[in-house]
Structure formats: C-alpha cells, structure tokens
Amino acid sequence: MVDAFDTKDPWANEPVIRQLWWSERKQWCAHLLRLSPEDRRHRFAGEVTDAFIRSYCEAADPFVVIVFGAFVDGELRAVGEFALLERACPRRCRAELAFSVEAGWQGQGLGTALFRSLVMHARNRSVAHIYLVTEPDNSRMHRIASKFGMTTSPSDEDPTRRVELHGPSYCTVIGEMMTEGVALLRHAPELPQLPKETAGDA
Numbered sequence: 302m303v304d305a306f307d308t309k310d311p312w313a314n315e316p317v318i319r320q321l322w323w324s325e326r327k328q329w330c331a332h333l334l335r336l337s338p339e340d341r342r343h344r345f346a347g348e349v350t351d352a353f354i355r356s357y358c359e360a361a362d363p364f365v366v367i368v369f370g371a372f373v374d375g376e377l378r379a380v381g382e383f384a385l386l387e388r389a390c391p392r393r394c395r396a397e398l399a400f401s402v403e404a405g406w407q408g409q410g411l412g413t414a415l416f417r418s419l420v421m422h423a424r425n426r427s428v429a430h431i432y433l434v435t436e437p438d439n440s441r442m443h444r445i446a447s448k449f450g451m452t453t454s455p456s457d458e459d460p461t462r463r464v465e466l467h468g469p470s471y472c473t474v475i476g477e478m479m480t481e482g483v484a485l486l487r488h489a490p491e492l493p494q495l496p497k498e499t500a501g502d503a
C-alpha cells in the first residue's frame with residue numbers, strides 16, 4: 302500500500318550531485334587518488350604521481366577552482382572541476398572544465414550530469430566560454446562534449462574543445478538554487494570546525 306505521508310527520500314537511489322565545500326577537499330583528493338593509471342592519464346593529460354595529485358588539490362585556490370561532486374551511497378565517486386581562467390567584464394570570463402569518474406561508476410551518466418551542473422554554474426556567473434582539454438583517444442569525454450555543443454578549433458593539433466554559453470536565465474538561477482538546496486538536504490557536508498580561540502585573542 303502506498304503511504305501518502307511517507308517522508309522517505311524519494312530520490313534515495315539517485316546520486317547526489319552538489320558543489321563540494323572547501324572543507325571537503327580531502328575527499329576530492331582521495332577520489333583523484335583512486336583513479337586508475339589510465340583514467341589519471343586522461344584526467345591530467347599525462348602520467349601523474351600520488352604526490353602530484355596531493356599538491357594539486359592542496360594548491361588549488363578556492364576562489365578560482367570550484368568542485369562539484371557526485372555522491373553514490375554517501376561516497377564521492379565522480380567530480381567535475383570548474384577553473385576560472387580569467388574574470389573580465391562584460392561577458393568575457395573564460396573557464397576550463399575537467400571531469401573524473403571512478404572506474405566502477407563510469408558509463409552511468411555521472412559525467413554528463415556533472416557537465417550539466419557545471420554549465421549551469423558557469424552561466425549563472427556570466428562565463429562566456431568554457432574549455433575542455435582532452436586526449437585524442439578519449440571518446441567518452443568527446444561524446445559528452447559534443448552533447449553540449451562543444452567544438453574543436455580548425456587546427457588539428459589543438460586538443461581543446463570549447464563552447465560559447467548564454468548568460469543566466471531565470472531557469473538557470475532557480476535551477477541552481479533548487480538542485481543545490483535539495484542536494485544539501487540529502488547529503489549535507491559536516492560543518493567546518495573553526496579553530497578554537499586561544500586565550501588572549503580579542
């Protein structure tokens with residue numbers, strides 16, 4: 302029998318996709334460290350060590366790099382990164398995107414869903430162009446990029462794909478508020494602990 306007052310999460314089996322808080326940076330790093338050597342090569346356009354990944358996450362500037370995550374059963378399994386390349390007005394901001402999905406969770410739509418979230422994020426910040434750098438053999442990423450209208454430059458040597466974005470609309474603004482709000486209700490990060498005030502602090 303259907304219980305009309307059943308308040309269980311109606312999306313319980315769906316992944317939670319939301320912006321990561323900076324206090325969750327360790328989970329982002331742990332996710333990147335779990336990528337297979339092949340996936341690391343695709344993600345970073347070359348072979349990278351664990352130490353490289355740790356310092357990459359450590360050095361990221363929270364005002365420049367925004368990370369969206371896909372949580373499956375509470376675990377971070379996929380990530381979409383948005384890096385602001387330049388902030389210039391009006392409508393000349395550019396951003397680079399990058400994606401990573403752990404091996405057991407690829408081919409289930411997470412990369413596409415993260416791409417959609419990053420496009421909405423970019424449009425709402427008036428980013429005019431987004432870029433993606435991919436290896437020539439990365440057919441899966443190319444497939445996703447083409448779904449969002451990304452194209453390569455006429456030069457065959459250039460591994461960059463790009464697309465021009467529309468600015469914000471009521472739908473993108475409300476869409477972001479709603480999806481982020483619901484995602485936070487479903488999977489809230491732990492509140493960051495502020496350092497305790499030491500005796501003598503004003």
Ligand SMILES: CC(C)(COP(=O)(O)OP(=O)(O)OC[C@H]1O[C@@H](n2cnc3c(N)ncnc32)[C@H](O)[C@@H]1OP(=O)(O)O)[C@@H](O)C(=O)NCCC(=O)NCCS
Pocket residue numbers: 339340341343344345398399400401402403406407408409410411412413414433434435439440441442444445
């Ligand atoms: C590339 C990557 C992010 C894609 O994420 P994903 O969750 O596996 O992708 P999705 O399931 O959302 O979509 C994959 C699409 O590629 C298609 N696809 C799968 N295998 C393919 C192949 N061998 N050739 C072409 N298309 C393929 C799928 O059919 C799907 O398209 P559809 O939605 O039209 O059916 C993920 O595989 C990954 O992390 N790879 C390693 C790191 C990487 O390459 N990062 C990108 C560099 S920035």
